[in-house]
Amino acid sequence: MATTRSRHVVLFPFPGQGHHAGFLAIARLLRLELPDATLTLVSTTRNVAALRASSKSLSLNFHALPFVPSEHGLPDGCESCSSLPVQAFVNLFEAFESLEPAFDAYISGLVSRKTSTAAVDVCVIADGFVAWTASVARRHGCAHAVFLSCGAFGTAVYHALWKNMPGLPFSSSDDGTLRLAEVPEVGALHRSQLMPCFFEKDASNRRTAFYRRLIPHGYGTDAVLVNTVQEFEPTGLAMVRRALGGKVPVWPIGPLVRGQESTSVADDDDVLRWLDTQRPASVLYISFGSQNTIQPKQMMELAAALESTGRPFVWVIRPPIGFDIAGEFRDExxxxxxxxxxxxxxxGVLVRGWAPQLRILAHGATGGFLSHCGWNSVLESLSNGVPIVGWPLGAEQFYNVMMLAEEWGVCVELARGNNNAETSVDAVQRSKVAKVLETVMGDTPESAAMRRRVAEVQKTLKSAWAEDGGSSRTAMHEFLTAVRLQ
Structure with a gap:
């Protein structure tokens, strides 16, 4: 009797807005490439509900793992990063590690469905922050891939930093720099390009301990998928491949950019109508992402700088550091x-809370994006041909700016960080804002050259999924073949 074969892909994102967006984008790709496969998104109950609501147009299954936030010192109902300040993310990292037994039981149930006449090929695609799923896949003979929602260059530098923790090799000359042997392409990193957690000297620090547990799992996967494009990040991808010792294939399958948001919210329509009144490429769009904000003095200085330049702007604004970022914004x-x-x-227009970012970036009046340079924002900006004013605040954002500025010349760094208000306010003095905006959005040979480079990147990103041999399309097919899904 002939044996039939079915394919089941299990997607396990880490619960952050950008991470969910990346996995939904992967799900859309897989549904096109594998129309007959079963696709299941796995998370905790509240996250499953959010994912279900965001994927109504896709044919997806969902599986909720049992999770009680209070058992992990988390607030009631807290199952995602959106409910936590950045410094408390480690609580969620650790809490999600506790899901391994339940995830193991779920995968065991899938594999046990094999019979003499029906075989199930199971592949787990997991977020880098839940790379421990590789051990589960190994125990049950399933294929496994880690998906990196960040760029290759930033990921490689971030990985090298954590591998050296604690006790990063800062220069003995006390100039505030360090060099990492693992990433010689980077040169010197300055202390201002590191999050405060990198100055911890205690190996038992919870965040350091978490990454020490996590990193080895990444070496045990069958594949690494990266939300980038080979032609866009050749240096960064070479760094990632070297970090993995050449033993794990790395496939760039980006850019995974969210689809245009459809919304009928009056405030969103107001923003777009206001953009219709502005000159082409004249408006500066400002957003520090859904979970970031700046110091009160930085906010005040940036506002004064915008007013002094007279350049039109749309600013997605949230309460400053020290206040509830999801709370009401105060005029003071x-x-x-x-x-x-x-x-x-x-x-100018101030937008409180959520904004239709993709529609703003796609609008012809938008000429620049002042961004924290989270990777989703980077790809969304460049895919729409919008140059970037960089203000990295944490994680790998500092290194995204390095790559964008030094390798492609499509970004100018305005400021750096939000931990030391006094130092960073100096970095956003009105004269510097005016100079940077003129470089990025002005009518000078320099700004014209930047726009040409941005157009080149936009073309590179678009061509990656071309029907006739786009690099990301090819990489996706190679990955599916390698894990027996195609």
Whole structure:
């Protein structure tokens, strides 16, 4: 009797907005490439509900793992990064490690469905922050891949930093720099390009301990998928491949950019109508991501700088550090009557909370993006041909800016970090804001050259999924073949 074969792909994202977006994008690709395969998104109950609501147009299954936040010192109902300040993310990292037994039982159930006449090929695609799933896949003979939602260059540097923790090799000359042997392409890193956790000297520090447990799992996977493009990040991808010792294949399958948001919210329509009144490529879009903000003094200085330049802007604004980022925004955090003057002169719009970022970036009036340079924002900006003003705040964002500025010349760094208000306010003085905006959005040979480079990157990203041999399309097919899904 002939044996039939079915394919089941299990997707396990880490619960952050950008991570969920990346996995939904992978699900869309897999549904196109494997129309008959079963696709299941796995997470905790609240995250499954959010993923289900975001994927109504896809034919997906969902599986919720049992999870009680209070058992892990998390607030009631806290199952994602959106409910935590950045410094508390380690609580969620550790809590998700506790899901291994339940995930093991789920995978065991899938594999046990094999019979003499029906075989199930199971492949787990997991977020880098749940790379421990590789051990589960190994125990049950399943294929496994780690998906990196960040860029290759930033990931490689971040990986090298954690491998050296604790006790990073800072220069003995006390100039605030360090060099990492694992990534010689980077040169010197300055202390201002490191998160505060990298100055911990205790090996038992929870975040350091977590990464020490996590990193070895990444070496045990069958494949690494990266949300980037080979032609866009050749240096970064070479660094990732070297870090893995050449033993794990690395396939760039980006850019995985969210689809255009469809919304009928009046405030969102107002923003787009306001953009319709502005000159082409004249507006600066400002957003520090869904979970980041800046110091009160930085916010005040940036507002004053925008007013002094007179350049039109859309600013997605949230309460500053020290306040509930999801709370109400208070006028006292900006210069007196700042918003009223901006509206009266038709020079600017403040958006509180969520904004239709993709629609803003795709609008012809948008000429620059002041961003924290999280990877999703980077790809969304460049895919729409919008140059970047960089203000990295944490994680690998500092190294994303390095790559964008030094390798491609499509980004100019305005400021760095949000931990030391006094130092960073100096970095956003009005004169510097004016100079950087002129470089990125002005009418000078320098700004024109930047726009040409951005257009080149935009073309590179678009061509990666071309029907006639785009590099990311080819990489995806090679991956599916390697893990017996195609």
């Amino acid at each position: 955090w900006l210069p007196k009557r700042f918003e009223a003057r901006a509206r009266a002169s038709n020079r």
